[in-house]
Amino acid sequence: MWWLLLLSSVAGLRTLEPPAPPPVSRNQVVEGWLPVRLNHFDASNTETFQMRYFYNPDLKNATSGTHIVIFVGGEWAISAGWVQAGLPYDLASEIGAGLFYTEHRYYGLTRPSTDTSVEDLRYLNVDQAIGDLVQFIQHVKSDDFEDGYYRNATVSLVGCSYAGSMATWARLGYPHLVTAAFSDSGPLRAQEDFPEYLEVITEALRTQGGQACVDAVGEAVDMMLELITTTAGVQRVSELFNTCSLLQSSSPLDVATFFWFGITETFAYLVQYATPGNIPAACSIITGSQGDPVERLSTWITSQPWTQPCIETRYQEVLAGHTNTSYDAPDAVMRLWTYQTCVEYGWYQTTTSSDQPFRDTVPLEYFHQMCRDFFGEMFTPTFLRAGISRTNLLWGSQLPDRVVSVAGGADPWSPVGPNASDAHQHAPVYVVDGVSHCRAVSSLGNSETEELEKTKQAVVDHMVYWTTGRSLPSGAGGLTASVLLLAIALLVQ
Template sequence: MWWIICTLPVVLALRDIEPPAPSPVTRNTPVEGWLTARLNQFDASNTETFQMRYLYNDEFANSSNIVIFVGGEWAISSGWVTGGLAYELADMLQAGLFYTEHRYYGQTRPTNETSVPDLRYLNVDQALGDLAQFIQHVQSDSFDNGRYRKGRVALVGCSYAGSMATWMRLAHPHLVTAALSDSGPLHAQEDFPEYLEVITEALRAQGSEACVSSIEAAMRSVTDMLNTTTEVDRVGRLFNTCGALQASSPLDLATFFWFGITETFASLVQYAKPGDIATACSRITNSSISSDPVERLAAWITSQPSTQPCIESRYSTQVAAHTNTSYDSPQATMRLWTYQTCVEYGWYQTTTSSRQPFLSAVPLEYFHQMCADFFPNLFDTELLRSGVARTNNMFAGLSHLPDHVISVSGGHDPWSPMAPNATHATPLAPVYVVPGVSHCRAIRPTNNSETEELEATKHKILSQMYALMTDARAAAHHLVLSPVLLVWFVFSLVV
């Protein structure tokens, strides 16, 4: 039955936290700014506005060039304007560096709360409109004494913000000169079982076949235990659930596996650092811990930060937490992002594929129920499906990449099936897939890469973004100051 083993929610689909920021390499303190943005970017008669937050670092601003690190479904912080690939690009271009906050997230709050009527202006179209207004503001005489008047603009984004960077170049080519999308999914899809397939391949490649087999054996045993009344409480104790497991409740069991098991593996793989997966697998397969694969799996699961202080398996408790309409509620960000998936993207990671160790499928109906309960009197499946179709129709999915956009993803990024690959590349829209790395790794600084190929890709991206922003004018003159970058620039033009 579908409720015996369930899988990953939307939370880990596109992480509801800011990507881990690099260590700062500057003492320059970014300035926080606020733009009075239009609430409805598509209705001139609507004069309502809100305050959109951004960060600004003018450390390198010796030209009119503009680099914008695009914010996604998180609160922005200074790390990405004091280090990372966008920071290095701003250095190369002698550009002003900005970090924009997405409407409804962080401190950018267009409404007083997040009730269903208040969320009608939460969509990517409006967010792209905000970016357009922001660019026009920075390019105007009213910003910093016209310092960036008519300046060229480079966008850098990862994950959903990478999608936005691509779509911004598609929708507003007159405003955006070049864009880098790291791990940005471009194809909306209601059912997304490929996510767990990539997780499985990463566990196998960076861990072992024994790791995948042990997880599957544990899941089979847990399934059997949940079908036995006397064993249900033992499962709850082993996995440290916040309350007694209710084996008679399909939604409670789904919630247990969602928050307790599959999401934990998604967190491991999607943001894996070198050695993380191997370390996890060594514990999951270590018979000196226990001869029982269930006990080994539970020991690893309950040691992870995401399962602390306990695993909340009560579906009604989760619904209550995610129907709190305060921006300051603990689950506010997940509520907001879930809304976007329910009306624009889908991306529900079901276990309908047999090429993963988590066994029984989670049907779309589980996620449909989540959308319906989080957003009562709004959601139905037709709304979701029409939203998915509209997203693909408006932004072309994977069928067309706009020029002057560089796309990159990791071979072990669970989101890579929804992102461009080599078959989608064109001479004016290059695509790089870096084997063995996961989500949002290319936007991190150079000299901080898991593999030589990732490091080489970062240098190639920098040189190509520089060429796009300058039409390669005086490229050699600029890069002669750095022989290493000059080598990479020449290399990128011939490869």
């Protein structure tokens, strides 16, 4: 299985590049840089910065027209592997397209400013990032790129997670430039409080590990909450969970930091990046016979790579790390993504739902406090809600045509992603049971389940049909059937 979790120091946000599959092509990959506008919406601002991209020219074939496939980068540093393998590579091979991978402004080496001070972060938003993508498309289709080879090319966008959202929204905002788009696990709606995230995690534990696993986690959390009311109990919890310092139970921010970074985020990594067997293996420890529920939970928690070398419980240490404005700071990526959540999205994975075993340990106010402390007093809940409303007004509308979306049935992000009610005849949505986040962008022939493999083939069929007008022999019938059945389902509702 190629889906090996790349560990990151960014606890809590899961802002990881999808790990690239083993390369199919070992041809020379071109690393390029394009000067793009700092502000796409102010003609008087002529400042630019260098945007990084990778390019594989070896798949292009103009026999049946020219095509461009772009794997859209998200909140991570890009790597060359995604222009050498993966579903974008398969699609580019099928239609003879030039294959590109673009880097999102502020992430990786695409740095519009000298640091990440709040003043400089004002250009970090999805509007500007899509503007970069649009300028990149215009450049590749101009005479300045390979003497105009791609001047009349179709453009296909592929993205997973937030980058999948960008692919969808670029088709929505710029249909004259973007021919078709594929979004894998891309959120569609911004939402301040996102308790459904942990509800999906709970259901995955229940389905794959049994109700006893969910009950054992809840019992352990109840016991911990009782333990930290005494000095001896605090000492025991701190030792069992290998915290970086003694938990200060008198500080609600420190307690929330412990449960978020140490407990709920560990389960988030388990489920969001789960490979077959991981969840049952975890639950076998959590429900085992060795020790009490707290001891069993701590045994599993402290065995995970992302809780090493220790679990941070000090909110002030978190604050210090995330107010460091250097691009090279250990927590730079979390600072950048947290900024975007504070101004555009929310998506705060709280414990406010009753349908999860983590009790009320990570409230919404914890994230409100982060926004203010990381970026300043103006970043209030009112400011956040205005940004969420704006995002949904501009981008979170009905799916545009020529967009195919895939959601994993066990993906914690699926509640804010597209579903059957968003689908229409020209924008199918596939929900794949039992798989989690960003599984459909892996290569054809490398899938966890037969259903996922069929879905990936259907995605390629849709994209080929929209860009070339032809159906693949393996998918022509499936394409017609899926669209027809979806249309009938919508008509009878």
